[in-house]
Amino acid sequence: MIHVENLVKRYGKLVALDHFNLDVKDGEIFGLLGPNGSGKTTAINCILSLLTYDKGEITLFGKPMSPTNYESKRKIGVVPQNVAVFNELTVYENIDYFCSLYVPDKAKRKPLVEEAIAFAGLSDYRKFLPKKLSGGLLRRLNIACGIAHKPDLIFLDEPTVAVDPQSRNNILEGIKALNASGTTVVYTSHYMEEVEQLCSRIMIMDKGRAIATGTKEELTALIHTGEKLTVEADGLPLSVLEQIRNLPDVLRADYAEGHLKADCKGYGHPVIDVLDLLRQSGVHFGQVYSEPPTLNDVFLEITGKQLRD
Amino acid sequence: MKVFKASLLILRRRAAQVAVYFFMFTAMFIIIASFTSQQVATDFSAVRPSFTVVNRDQDTPLTDGLLEFLRERGTERVFPDEKKALQDATFFHATEYILIIPEGFDQSVWSGSPLSLEAVSVPGTGKSYYLDSLANQYWNFVNVYHKANPSLSRADISEMALEALSMETSVEMVRFSDSRPIGELYESYNRVQSYILIVLTLLCVTSITMSFRRPDLHMRNLCAPITTRQKNLGLFLYCALVGFIVWLLTTAVGFFVSLPTLQGADGRLVALLFLNSFLYTLTALSIAMLLNYFISNPNTQNAIVNFLGLALSFLGGAFVPLEFLSEGLRAVSRFTPVYWYSEAVSDICRLTVLNKESLAPVWRSFAMELAFAIAILCLALAVGKSKNKAEKSFGSIRTEIEM
Numbered sequence A: 001m002i003h004v005e006n007l008v009k010r011y012g013k014l015v016a017l018d019h020f021n022l023d024v025k026d027g028e029i030f031g032l033l034g035p036n037g038s039g040k041t042t043a044i045n046c047i048l049s050l051l052t053y054d055k056g057e058i059t060l061f062g063k064p065m066s067p068t069n070y071e072s073k074r075k076i077g078v079v080p081q082n083v084a085v086f087n088e089l090t091v092y093e094n095i096d097y098f099c100s101l102y103v104p105d106k107a108k109r110k111p112l113v114e115e116a117i118a119f120a121g122l123s124d125y126r127k128f129l130p131k132k133l134s135g136g137l138l139r140r141l142n143i144a145c146g147i148a149h150k151p152d153l154i155f156l157d158e159p160t161v162a163v164d165p166q167s168r169n170n171i172l173e174g175i176k177a178l179n180a181s182g183t184t185v186v187y188t189s190h191y192m193e194e195v196e197q198l199c200s201r202i203m204i205m206d207k208g209r210a211i212a213t214g215t216k217e218e219l220t221a222l223i224h225t226g227e228k229l230t231v232e233a234d235g236l237p238l239s240v241l242e243q244i245r246n247l248p249d250v251l252r253a254d255y256a257e258g259h260l261k262a263d264c265k266g267y268g269h270p271v272i273d274v275l276d277l278l279r280q281s282g283v284h285f286g287q288v289y290s291e292p293p294t295l296n297d298v299f300l301e302i303t304g305k306q307l308r309d
Numbered sequence B: 001m002k003v004f005k006a007s008l009l010i011l012r013r014r015a016a017q018v019a020v021y022f023f024m025f026t027a028m029f030i031i032i033a034s035f036t037s038q039q040v041a042t043d044f045s046a047v048r049p050s051f052t053v054v055n056r057d058q059d060t061p062l063t064d065g066l067l068e069f070l071r072e073r074g075t076e077r078v079f080p081d082e083k084k085a086l087q088d089a090t091f092f093h094a095t096e097y098i099l100i101i102p103e104g105f106d107q108s109v110w111s112g113s114p115l116s117l118e119a120v121s122v123p124g125t126g127k128s129y130y131l132d133s134l135a136n137q138y139w140n141f142v143n144v145y146h147k148a149n150p151s152l153s154r155a156d157i158s159e160m161a162l163e164a165l166s167m168e169t170s171v172e173m174v175r176f177s178d179s180r181p182i183g184e185l186y187e188s189y190n191r192v193q194s195y196i197l198i199v200l201t202l203l204c205v206t207s208i209t210m211s212f213r214r215p216d217l218h219m220r221n222l223c224a225p226i227t228t229r230q231k232n233l234g235l236f237l238y239c240a241l242v243g244f245i246v247w248l249l250t251t252a253v254g255f256f257v258s259l260p261t262l263q264g265a266d267g268r269l270v271a272l273l274f275l276n277s278f279l280y281t282l283t284a285l286s287i288a289m290l291l292n293y294f295i296s297n298p299n300t301q302n303a304i305v306n307f308l309g310l311a312l313s314f315l316g317g318a319f320v321p322l323e324f325l326s327e328g329l330r331a332v333s334r335f336t337p338v339y340w341y342s343e344a345v346s347d348i349c350r351l352t353v354l355n356k357e358s359l360a361p362v363w364r365s366f367a368m369e370l371a372f373a374i375a376i377l378c379l380a381l382a383v384g385k386s387k388n389k390a391e392k393s394f395g396s397i398r399t400e401i402e403m
């Protein structure tokens, strides 16, 4: 559905996209995950032909994308990162206007607009002007304006920034429902939990480059870090910590504020070994928990920095 | 069509702002109008000068005729024929004109070699000349009729002279009103109309373009499958409609408020004034097209609209007649469309005959207004082109960094 090859985009000297490649298949929810300034928005804007680019090929629906490819544009919905609605138009009028650009027939449009209002949970606000809406409601209006015409392909650029957790869950559920009805979704975010929860495939971006692509499992399998173990332990002697670090399945271990943290290797399960060691050394321990690796770990390991700095 | 409809919706939300301008302007004008109409009335009575006739000859039908003639046009003040009394009368402006008929005057007229009349006028008022010329006209007619037909009695001659004079003055009256075929009130409205026209047009047009040019909205519109041409067509239709409505409203207000002063005015002149303001609306529209590239928020909008409206209208003599502006300002003024608009207003309001020659300056002003409209529109298109090129990279869109 989307095919991007060797895309290069420069803003003056800054290389915002550096030989960027992307393939999105029909019917998936594709996540673009990356820290601020990694080039997610730039990538989307290039794909939509809103920006000119220096090099590369972009194909949408099997056809080269261009600013005048109205046939493709008709099948696309865009939810931009910044709320882009008319301040002078009410909620209903805004959705109706943007929908009318795709669906000129008024009779056909009306149910679509109503559906979008229901989807975004804006039924009580249809006559409100945007300045009367809270930040979260504005975001929802922004989404409704982008999806009312039932596109086959939707780009959502950080749609949940500044939305309260409950609305966020509603939005994510809504996106899943859209996808279930056959819509392909490209979703950008720097919240990895969101991407993990929502997306069938994920691309991790940094500095304009795709550093890894795959399902969540595929991505976490890419790295050396496996399970992450935390043990509540009082007065852990340095010698014991050293012994733990030397266990074959432990990648690294640290002790701070009464908590022992140990990252395990790939598919190793050193929990028993660690706890045995502690007991033998006479260290008392409390709660023990273990987490699977996250996309943050993937990002951390590949780039050497946190996803959210 | 979508863009057109959305534009109208947006305008509706901003209608209050536009309406405030319009109603304030209208109210101001109505107040001014009621002022000037009062002034016209007092002016008219002041035009009747006071006069005194001192007859040292006997009263004859001829002198009676003169008195009757002067009384129709002035107010008689009677003073005794004493040097002191007459001096005081002129000194205190109790009378503005004293005509002294010397002894034997009647006889001298009858014999064909009239004695000269003695007249005292109060210095500094033009009205005494008016009376002086009236008296001279009367005696001239008397002379002519007597010479032409010596058998006529004094009473007959006096009557004939008065009749002839009334005909002459009635002709003169028509000519007098002819030299101001359009009342002063309507003329001044037309001058000030240039201000409200430009303010309202600029407000209405830039309110819409301001929204559509917001980078994020512009981008969203670009995502949609409508061509730039469709979008521009919508905006163009909107501008045309708004320009027409603004023109129609302001023209109608001026016309109906000034209607009492327009009785008997030549409809063709009024039509020319309509055409003039219409042409100026076109100029205002193209100015709006140009300015929309520089107006991005309501603050700059208000500042620019008010400044431009006032500056242009001032230069065009909407508030202060052009004659009172300094040479330098007048020279600058020539390079503004509003100058030609004002010129056209002045010319049209003074047209007594409509022919090729008298209309030539009016057509020239019209052509200048149109030329300005076209030139500014071309400039606007050029600016638009270069701005669009720069926008290709959306330099103004910075993704906000939020956590």
Ligand SMILES: Nc1ncnc2c1ncn2[C@@H]1O[C@H](COP(=O)(O)OP(=O)(O)OP(=O)(O)O)[C@@H](O)[C@H]1O
Pocket: A011, A014, A016, A034, A035, A036, A037, A038, A039, A040, A041, A042, A043, A081, A158, A190, B393, B394, B395, B396, B397, B398, B399, B400, B401, B402
């Ligand atoms: N119009 C512009 N002119 C110059 N540089 C730009 C412009 N827009 C973006 N950039 C730069 O390009 C890089 C990529 O920006 P982009 O907006 O694509 O990042 P992003 O991944 O969307 O970030 P965010 O999470 O903040 O939305 C950043 O370094 C940014 O500063």
Ligand SMILES: [Mg+2]
Pocket: A040, A041, A042, A081, A157, A158, B399
């Ligand atoms: Mg972004």
